Amino acid sequence: MSKAIIYRSGKLYKEEIEEGGSPNSLRVLQTGVCGSDRHILAQRLGDGPFVIGHEIVGIVDKLERPELLLGDSVQLGERVIVAPGINCGKCRNCIMKRKYCSNRFVYGFTPFASPERNGSFAETMELRAGTKLFKIPDAMSDDRASFAEIMACAVGAIEKITDAANLSDLGKVVVLGAGPAGLCVYTAAKFYGLDVHLYDINEEAMAFARRIGPLQTVNSLEGLEGVSAVIDCAGSARAFTQAVELVDIGGMVIEFGAFVPAAAPASFPFWLICQKDLTIRGISETYDRNFPVALRILQESPLALERLFTERIQLDELDRIVQCLETPTIGKAVVISSSR
Ligand SMILES: [Zn+2]
Ligand SMILES: [Zn+2]
Structure with missing residues (x-):
C-alpha cells in the first residue's frame, strides 16, 4: 500500500x-x-x-x-x-x-x-x-529538474517559430505572461538565441519574475514594432487579442496558456488574421522528443x-x-x- x-x-x-x-x-x-x-x-x-x-x-x-x-x-x-x-x-x-x-x-x-x-x-x-x-544530471537540483516538463512544452512552442522562420529575418518575439509557463518559454527562446521580450500586465508578476535573473522586458506593448511572433502564456482572451494586434504582418501567434474554455472577448479582431496573413498555432502538450533539449536548457541557462x-x-x-x-x-x- x-x-x-x-x-x-x-x-x-x-x-x-x-x-x-x-x-x-x-x-x-x-x-x-x-x-x-x-x-x-x-x-x-x-x-x-x-x-x-x-x-x-x-x-x-x-x-x-x-x-x-x-x-x-x-x-x-x-x-x-x-x-x-x-x-x-x-x-x-x-x-x-x-x-x-x-x-x-x-x-x-x-x-x-x-x-x-x-x-x-x-x-x-x-x-x-x-x-x-x-x-x-547529477548537479541539477530536484527543484530545477521539476521544470523539465513545462520546458519541454516551451521548446515545442519555440520550435514552431524556428521551424517556420528564416532566423536571420526573425524580428522580436514577445512572450505575454510572466508566470512560470511564460518564464519557461522565455528561457527556451533565449536558449535558441531569439530576440525575446517579456510582458505582463501585472507589475507585481513582472517584479516577481525578475528573481530568476535579468530579463529583457517591455513596460508597454504600445508602439512596439517588428514583432515576428507572440506567444500568449497568459491564457486570457484579452492577451490573445493583444497578441493578434501586436504581431507584425506575416507573423505567428502561439496560444500556450489557454487549455480549457475561458471567457470569450466581447469582440475579437479575427479579420486581422486575414489582413496580416497570420499563422495561429497552439501547443497541446509536451512532445516526447523535446525532453532531452529541455534538460539541456535547464543545465545551461543562467536563469x-x-x-x-x-x-x-x-x-x-x-x-x-x-x-x-x-x-x-x-x-x-x-x-x-x-x-x-
Ligand atoms: Zn502541466
Ligand atoms: Zn494512438
Missing part, C-alpha cells in the same frame, strides 16, 4: 492504494504544481478518477523489465524525469506515424487504467510499458527558474494542496513526496 492524492469528480482524496504489480516503478521525490492541476480540480478536464501530478521527479526503485521503458537507459536508484504522455500505437494517427495520438495516455490526466497508478501526487508510481524516462517556488507542500497535507489549487498566487508550488 502507498499514499496517493486521487482526483474524483471535483474533489481530491488522500488514499492508500494497493500495489498494482507493474515490473517497473518510481519512488516519487516531488511534483511541480501546474495550472492544469487547477483545471482538473475545477472539473474542466473530466471526472477522473486518477492520481494527479505530471511534473514528475523521482527515483527508479523497481526495474524488473527495463526493456518495457523508453527514453534514456536507466539504472535502479537513478533520478529521472517522466515524460507524461504515451501514444497508444494503435489508433489511426499512430498508424499513420503522426506525432499526435487520439488515444494518448497521460500520467496525471488519464482515468485509472488498472493496475497502474497514474499521477505523481503519490509515494510511488507504477510505470506502464512505453513510459519514457530521462536521467537528471534560476527554481527561485519561482514559493510553496512546498508535503504529500500528507491534503488541505494545503486543495487550497493551493483553488487559490492561485504568484509563484509556483511543489508537492514533496519523499526525500533523497
